[in-house]
Structure formats: C-alpha cells, structure tokens
Amino acid sequence: MGVRLTNVAKTFGSFHALRDVSMEIPTGSFAVFVGPSGCGKSTLLRMIAGLEETSGGEIVIDDRDVTAVEPAERQVAMVFQNYALYPHLSVFENMAFSLRLARRPKEEVNRRVQEAARILQLGEHLPKKPSQLSGGQRQRVAIGRAIVRQPKVFLFDEPLSNLDAELRVQMRLELTRLHRQLGATMIYVTHDQVEAMTLADLIFVLKGGVVQQAGAPLALYDDPDNRFVAGFIGSPSMNFLPTVIAAREGHRVTLQLEGSEHAFTADLSGQAAVGQAVEIGVRPEHFRIGGAGLPVQVEVAEELGDVSYLYARTASGREIVVQRQGSRDRLDGQTVQLSAEPRHVLVFDGEGRRLR
Amino acid sequence: MSPMRRLENIVLTVLTLMAALVWIFPLYWGFLTSIRSEENAAGSVSILPDEFQLKAYLDAIFNTKLMLWYVNSIGTATIVTVLVILISMLCAYALSQIRFPGRRLLYGLVLGSFMVPGQTLVVTQFILMKDLNLINTWAGIILPQLIAPIVIIVYKQFFDGVPKEMREAVVLDGGGEYTILFKVFLPLNWGITTAMSIVTFIGVWNAFFWPFLVVTSEDMMTVPVGITQVNDAFGIHYARLMAVAMLAAMPVILAYVIFQRRVTDAIMISSGVKG
Ligand SMILES: Nc1ncnc2c1ncn2[C@@H]1O[C@H](COP(=O)(O)OP(=O)(O)OP(=O)(O)O)[C@@H](O)[C@H]1O
Ligand SMILES: [Mg+2]
Numbered sequence: 355m356g357v358r359l360t361n362v363a364k365t366f367g368s369f370h371a372l373r374d375v376s377m378e379i380p381t382g383s384f385a386v387f388v389g390p391s392g393c394g395k396s397t398l399l400r401m402i403a404g405l406e407e408t409s410g411g412e413i414v415i416d417d418r419d420v421t422a423v424e425p426a427e428r429q430v431a432m433v434f435q436n437y438a439l440y441p442h443l444s445v446f447e448n449m450a451f452s453l454r455l456a457r458r459p460k461e462e463v464n465r466r467v468q469e470a471a472r473i474l475q476l477g478e479h480l481p482k483k484p485s486q487l488s489g490g491q492r493q494r495v496a497i498g499r500a501i502v503r504q505p506k507v508f509l510f511d512e513p514l515s516n517l518d519a520e521l522r523v524q525m526r527l528e529l530t531r532l533h534r535q536l537g538a539t540m541i542y543v544t545h546d547q548v549e550a551m552t553l554a555d556l557i558f559v560l561k562g563g564v565v566q567q568a569g570a571p572l573a574l575y576d577d578p579d580n581r582f583v584a585g586f587i588g589s590p591s592m593n594f595l596p597t598v599i600a601a602r603e604g605h606r607v608t609l610q611l612e613g614s615e616h617a618f619t620a621d622l623s624g625q626a627a628v629g630q631a632v633e634i635g636v637r638p639e640h641f642r643i644g645g646a647g648l649p650v651q652v653e654v655a656e657e658l659g660d661v662s663y664l665y666a667r668t669a670s671g672r673e674i675v676v677q678r679q680g681s682r683d684r685l686d687g688q689t690v691q692l693s694a695e696p697r698h699v700l701v702f703d704g705e706g707r708r709l710r
Numbered sequence: 711m712s713p714m715r716r717l718e719n720i721v722l723t724v725l726t727l728m729a730a731l732v733w734i735f736p737l738y739w740g741f742l743t744s745i746r747s748e749e750n751a752a753g754s755v756s757i758l759p760d761e762f763q764l765k766a767y768l769d770a771i772f773n774t775k776l777m778l779w780y781v782n783s784i785g786t787a788t789i790v791t792v793l794v795i796l797i798s799m800l801c802a803y804a805l806s807q808i809r810f811p812g813r814r815l816l817y818g819l820v821l822g823s824f825m826v827p828g829q830t831l832v833v834t835q836f837i838l839m840k841d842l843n844l845i846n847t848w849a850g851i852i853l854p855q856l857i858a859p860i861v862i863i864v865y866k867q868f869f870d871g872v873p874k875e876m877r878e879a880v881v882l883d884g885g886g887e888y889t890i891l892f893k894v895f896l897p898l899n900w901g902i903t904t905a906m907s908i909v910t911f912i913g914v915w916n917a918f919f920w921p922f923l924v925v926t927s928e929d930m931m932t933v934p935v936g937i938t939q940v941n942d943a944f945g946i947h948y949a950r951l952m953a954v955a956m957l958a959a960m961p962v963i964l965a966y967v968i969f970q971r972r973v974t975d976a977i978m979i980s981s982g983v984k985g
Contacts, residue, residue: 403878405881405882425878425881425882426882426883426884430882431882432878432879432882434875434878434879435875436873436875438873438875438876438878438879440879440894441898442894442897442898451880451883451885452882452883452884455883455884455885455889456884499879499883503883
C-alpha cells in the first residue's frame, strides 16, 4: 500500500480540522483530495508530509509507520502552491539542493538533475534564476525539485492555481503524463472538481474535516453517497428538488414535487415509506426536454455551440439548470417540460444521505 | 514644465542647498582651522583659506596617540559589529521561526529595551561593569555595546516576511535550522545584513559616552574619546584638535563616499522608513 491513514485526527486548539480520517491509497495511484475551502485538505496533505503533527491516528507510507518520523525521512516530496523555489539559486541548484544536503557525489547530483530537467524540458533554463522564468516554468522547477529526490510519494497542494486557465489545462495533461512515466504514488489537493475528475484514479471528497466519500471519479459521479458529494462532483451542479414519496410499487417509487402536479419516478431497493419527505437530485445533463414533464420557464439560454445551458425556473420559483446537446432552437422565455429517466433520479433523505 | 513648476523647483533647490550649507559649514570651518598655524587658528575669521600647512596634521599623527586610537576604534568597531550581527540574527531567527514558550514575552522585552534610551541605564551599567571588574578592559568597552534591539527587530521583520513554505521546502529537502538560516534566509537578502553591519559599525565608531566612561587609560581609548585628550599643559591647540577631528571623521566620510547608496538604504531600513 502506498499510503494508509488510520483514524487520523487534527485539532487546532479546540477546533477540529480533521476527524477520524481513514484511507488507503494504493502504490502508484493518483489520489486527489477535493473539497471546499477550509475543509482540511491542505492540513491532511501536510500531515502526510510531516509538516503538521497528528493529534491522533496513524500514518503509514510504503508499509512503514511514519507518524513520528521527521519530514525529510518520510521519502515524500511536496510541490507548493506558491512553488517556494529558492530565489537566490539557479534552477539547477534549486533541484540539486536536497542532493547536496545529503552529500551525494557530484556526478550523481549532475545525473539526477539532468534527468529531471529532461523529463520536464527544463534543460535550457538550468542556469537561470527562478525570477527569470514564467509561471509554468517555475511550476516545472518545483516539480523537478521533487522528482530529483525520487520520493515514494509526491504531494501537490493546489499546484496549478496560480496559472492561467490555458496553462492549467496543459499542466494537467503534463502531470498525467508524468504520473504514467514515473509510476509513483501521487496525492494532489485541489478545490476544483474538474481537476479532480481529470487527474485522479481515486478521489477523496472532504467536507468539514470528514471524508464524505472515496472512489473513482466516475463512481462518485454516478453513485454519490450523499447530497454534498452529488452536488460537488459534476459541472454544472446537480439540481435538487423537494418531493414527497407519493406511491411505491416494488422498487419503483413515485416522487411528487412540492407545489406541482408533476412527479418523477426513481428506483429504490431500501426502505422508503410512502409520505416521507425526500429530496431528489437530477444532473443538468440528464433532463430530457419535451413530452410530459415538469413545466419550467427558461429565463436565460447560454449557447456554447455544441452544448447549451438553460437557466430555468419552476412554477414555485426554484432554479433549474438544464444542459442540452446539439439542438439549437432558441428557448429563451419559453416554457418547456422536463423529465428524467428513473435511473438518473437520485433520492436523498432529510439528512442528505442517499437512499438507494 | 509650467513656469510655476519651474519656479517651485528653483526655490526648493535653493532651500535644500542652503540646508546642506548649514550642515557642511562646521565641517568646512574645522578643515580651515586644521590647515592654519596654531597662532592663527583661534583668531582668524576668514571663511576662505588664508594659510595652508599640514603641521597640525603631522602634530596630530606624531605627537598624539591618534594612530593607536585608530587601531582601537577599528578593532572594537569590527568586533562589536560581527558579534552584534551574529547574536541579533540568531536571536531574531529564534523569535521569528521557532515556537517556544515565552517567545512573545521575550520579543516584548526586546521591543521594550528599544524604547529605553541607553543613557538612562548608564549608571547601573557602570556599576555592573565595576562589580565584574571590567572597567578599563576591552570586554568592558565591548559588552554593553552588543545590545542592539533595532538589529533584532529588523532581522525579525525580515524573517517574518519569508513565506513559511520556504522553510518547509528546506525541511522536506532535509535541511535543519542551520541550512534554513544560512543557506536560504540570509542569502534571500544580503542587503539586510550589509545594511545592519554598516549602521552598527558607524554607530560603534562614533560611540563616545560609554567608551569615555569605562576607559581612563589613554592607551585603550577610541578615536572620539581620544580627542578629549588632545590638549596639554598650555591649553587647547585648536588647529591640532581640528586635525584630529578631521582624521577621526575620515573613515566614516570615506565609507559614506564608497558605499553611499548602501549607507542611505541602511539608515532608512533601521529608521523604519523602508522595510
Ligand atoms: N495553524 C493553524 N491554526 C489554526 N487553525 C488552522 C491552522 N491551519 C489550518 N487551520 C484551520 O483548519 C481548517 C482546514 O485548513 P486547510 O488549510 O487544511 O484548508 P483547505 O481545505 O486546504 O482550504 P483551502 O482550499 O482554502 O486551501 C481551516 O478551517 C483552517 O482555518
Ligand atoms: Mg489549502
């Protein structure tokens, strides 16, 4: 196992930043911690690095308990959001810094730095100072500094958030490529769910210091455990509507919308009593337009060419976002009928837990 | 440029020139006196050089202990500067980077001592040095001058301003406190260390009050203290006195001419105009 956390907790004074976090990250996988600001993802990453002490629990890296081990001895390398390059040293010396501290032979230092520079296409920049580099190049130097150390685990804390949108997409691809090339375990922190979905083999969604759900990107998308994960993963976000279970026949339940004639149907195998108030969630891309369905008034339509987003309102005033593929007829100001297949209607109880 | 702006510029230039003249005149007058003959020195009121002779300078160099005082001054100023920089830097580093109980209190004390004028402590300091048997010793001259809260404060502000990721990057790279301080933090801005060294050196070079109190032996005096000894049984020799003063000011003036920019920067940093 690459990294295993068992019941890890962190408190700052009386504030619980992380509670009872347990997870397993297989060797060689790309894990992403994602969640809203302040959910504790940086803290968790810093605890794995050893920069933050644990208040409880156990951290195991490569089958070795490192809970009480010094950061430098954990065989992890970290890439910071602000890069934290040494501004007075050249790119070469920045990457060589850890090797020099470890008193590696000159020839080895040279070889390992050159190798990292080759992987990251930094060769021509080696004699430059960080201030003479662009943002993307600085980011690569920061990654190079990590590669040179040949760590068991790479840790990234929002490494792309200081780059512009285009460069971010490019660096995202480079990171994926780098991960394949090195085959090392990588843990990546971001609050951007698109970054999480595109990079990860394994996503951990955090909120309020608690892991909400762990799984492969599409598993989280298709089968979220709770309302938070359902709303967080996917863009634009899932639509939520309050309903009441009006009827049940085997697995098929009828979900009557509040203040509307319309009902959705969904399949539930677990307990769900008729008369129970539940919330349903439908992704914008899963609504069908036309036929019998929930009438909504389209207020704004954003046409992006292939895709368009409709911002609509129900009779009772709830906002609904609908994604439409292909069709180009203008729907601004019109009333349309929305429906969804039962498998695309997710049901959540009063506490936000998913009913299956 | 409008005529109004131009007039304003001229007026401002004239005013600064006048201020500069007021500052430089005593120096100029001292120089004039030093190149006059002793008989003429006290009497002449000409503001132009009316005589040119170097007798007073030769006198100062060969008939006083000025050269010895020079050596003493350079020695104490160098030792004090090196020690002040080293001690203050380490103290500031601990206060800024290391979490230990009493840290705030300690920094409060440093700030507090910054607000107490040195002169108010001079009596207690003197008694302390006497009890330690350090009167008329090098240690007695040097030790009290090692207290430099301003240098600690400047260094602490500098260290506080370094992003914490810089420290963490070094820690992950396998470096300890020594590496963080000497291989990363200080090289980030050598200007701070240069500036603090210049300010401290000039301060010690010019220090008069304490060295004057603690030393009575002429052989251990520094230049500013020695000047007070440049008279003899026949009274004050103005030309010689001024020659000694000129020679005493020379290193500071030279340093200023050579390191002009750095000195102004240094004074600005330590007076908090620029951080
Ligand atoms: N040194 C500290 N002292 C006190 N509280 C802290 C400390 N570090 C973090 N916290 C708190 O712990 C919580 C988690 O912080 P953390 O930096 O891990 O958030 P994050 O998920 O990385 O957020 P962001 O996306 O904004 O970076 C926050 O509420 C933060 O205020
Ligand atoms: Mg963070």
